[in-house]
Amino acid sequence: MILKGRVWKFGDNIDTDIIIPARYLAHTDPKVLGSHCMEPIAPDFHEKVAKGDFIVGGSNFGCGSSREHAPIAILALGIPLVIARSFARIFYRNSFNKGLALLEADIVDRVKDGDQLEIDLLAGGIAGPGIDVVAKPIPPFMIELINEGGLMNYLKRRLEARA
Amino acid sequence: MSMTITEKILAAHAGKSGVEPGEILDVKLDVALANDITAPLSLEEFDKVGAKGVFDPEKVVLVLDHFTPNKDIISAENCKTIREFAHKYGITNFYEGGACGIEHALLPEEGLVLPGDVVIGADSHTCTYGALGAFATGVGSTDLTYGMVTGTLWLKVPESIKFVCHGKWQKWVTGKDLILHIIGRIGVEGALYAAMEFHGEAISTLSMDSRFTIANMAIEAGGKNGIFHVDKKTEEFVTGRAKRPYTVFESDKDAKYREVHEIDVGKLELQVSLPFLPSNAKDVREVRNVAIDQSVIGSCTNGRLEDLGIAAEILRGKKVAKHVRCIVIPATPKIYRTALDRGYFEIFLDAGCIISPPTCGPCLGGHMGVLARGERAVSTTNRNFVGRMGHPESEVYLAGAAVAAASAIKGEIAHPEEVL
Numbered sequence: 231m232i233l234k235g236r237v238w239k240f241g242d243n244i245d246t247d248i249i250i251p252a253r254y255l256a257h258t259d260p261k262v263l264g265s266h267c268m269e270p271i272a273p274d275f276h277e278k279v280a281k282g283d284f285i286v287g288g289s290n291f292g293c294g295s296s297r298e299h300a301p302i303a304i305l306a307l308g309i310p311l312v313i314a315r316s317f318a319r320i321f322y323r324n325s326f327n328k329g330l331a332l333l334e335a336d337i338v339d340r341v342k343d344g345d346q347l348e349i350d351l352l353a354g355g356i357a358g359p360g361i362d363v364v365a366k367p368i369p370p371f372m373i374e375l376i377n378e379g380g381l382m383n384y385l386k387r388r389l390e391a392r393a
Numbered sequence: 394m395s396m397t398i399t400e401k402i403l404a405a406h407a408g409k410s411g412v413e414p415g416e417i418l419d420v421k422l423d424v425a426l427a428n429d430i431t432a433p434l435s436l437e438e439f440d441k442v443g444a445k446g447v448f449d450p451e452k453v454v455l456v457l458d459h460f461t462p463n464k465d466i467i468s469a470e471n472c473k474t475i476r477e478f479a480h481k482y483g484i485t486n487f488y489e490g491g492a493c494g495i496e497h498a499l500l501p502e503e504g505l506v507l508p509g510d511v512v513i514g515a516d517s518h519t520c521t522y523g524a525l526g527a528f529a530t531g532v533g534s535t536d537l538t539y540g541m542v543t544g545t546l547w548l549k550v551p552e553s554i555k556f557v558c559h560g561k562w563q564k565w566v567t568g569k570d571l572i573l574h575i576i577g578r579i580g581v582e583g584a585l586y587a588a589m590e591f592h593g594e595a596i597s598t599l600s601m602d603s604r605f606t607i608a609n610m611a612i613e614a615g616g617k618n619g620i621f622h623v624d625k626k627t628e629e630f631v632t633g634r635a636k637r638p639y640t641v642f643e644s645d646k647d648a649k650y651r652e653v654h655e656i657d658v659g660k661l662e663l664q665v666s667l668p669f670l671p672s673n674a675k676d677v678r679e680v681r682n683v684a685i686d687q688s689v690i691g692s693c694t695n696g697r698l699e700d701l702g703i704a705a706e707i708l709r710g711k712k713v714a715k716h717v718r719c720i721v722i723p724a725t726p727k728i729y730r731t732a733l734d735r736g737y738f739e740i741f742l743d744a745g746c747i748i749s750p751p752t753c754g755p756c757l758g759g760h761m762g763v764l765a766r767g768e769r770a771v772s773t774t775n776r777n778f779v780g781r782m783g784h785p786e787s788e789v790y791l792a793g794a795a796v797a798a799a800s801a802i803k804g805e806i807a808h809p810e811e812v813l
Contacts (some may be wrong), residue, residue, distance in 0.1 A: 240666040241580055243670060247778045252757035255430040256460055256467040258437060265419035270785035290582040290615060294778060295757070296517040299566050319586050319617060320517055371417050371547070385539050387441040393445075 292321025
């Protein structure tokens, strides 16, 4: 799958309180959550970002709480993919469970806001101005899970088979 | 094959005799937990997949502790939805109202999590239960739905990092200071995806309350779980609470560790972590002239009796500085009542503290102590991220109860010696 989009660059340790502050966690509506995405450090992010754009981060992206509202908020803005040097583990699972793709690659210091990137998602290829790298492969187990249509589709089929 | 305690617990729950780090297992769950901010998303998924029930109504635990007592209409609606779900599916361990406490203090207190268990919770601080010699880790709402319905979840066996702690604890220094120091040393991703295993005679002398504090903050170093071995203190804690049998696991002497860290707690001073990362740990004596507006003594990290006792010892006969709001939050109804019986409340009220019902409230900027622009808090909670306790331009300094109480009196970040 080939994705094309613009870069929105963030730093290290982008925690889930930045991605979606806790005061909005009573909401489950993706639209509401999206409208507060990155609010503490980039209050107008949700207005400027366009469908198909990417977030590029540094180390430990998504650290902090287990709130699934974080990948939901990112997805609600039409962002299909986050590329970061590394991801916090709960955010990593949550993202794949929600359908937000993640690629581990150390490109944050080589991109600027607005750069156009072309991504070969399954191969992990990342190409853009002065960049032609391959991300760390998505673990085979996660690929299987994606092929199953995500954890909930897998569960749904399991339950239907039982019934 | 030699294994760590984490590997042994996971192997036993996957029906295997041996496992290695990196292996993906389908693990049987002893407890699946959610709260009032993570359960709503989980229940949406539950309905979408057409589930007809939970794997075991006694092993699913629902605790309404974050935005409760209900802070607004939408929070009240969420609690109502969860309450109806609990009724419909016969969830016996549903906690709200006067029975409710902060989940990670409540579950061990109620004997719901036990040594050798595998526990998942839709809350990142689920790792707290590692203090009991259990494997416990935080997950998102979707993983929780899967666990709640099937009683299993896929987990990758983590590598383990060993922390060996020697020496004699200095006055006032507790588990909070040790874990802040460790996170300062290894960084907020120093234990990313790994198990943090705590050893040494300085751990044996540590209270259960302090062990819960340490395990609680494993996630703040990126850890998958924090874990302690079961000893006499663990057995004493569990006795009278456990309503089912449990298994004690131990790391083999030649188990493999990714890293081993040695720590002399005798040299450990009271710690403060400066904004905006828990890893910005400093000796409190190095943190000078930092005026505060609020002091929070509570949370799943430090809302237990040991913490309230330390705060009471420092606040006895003293007054909270005029411009400071000092909010004390006993973590559970039992802790609340015991603190009351021991006379702590009189001390807190005489000092001018606010005593809050058990709630996660201010820790995550939810309610009951949200900060305004430019305000600064010292807090016994676990995160000091940008805007964590309120306005994006507010600040949180993390510390233990001793520093939080002393700072409330002085009006700036202080060592207890400065006010006693």
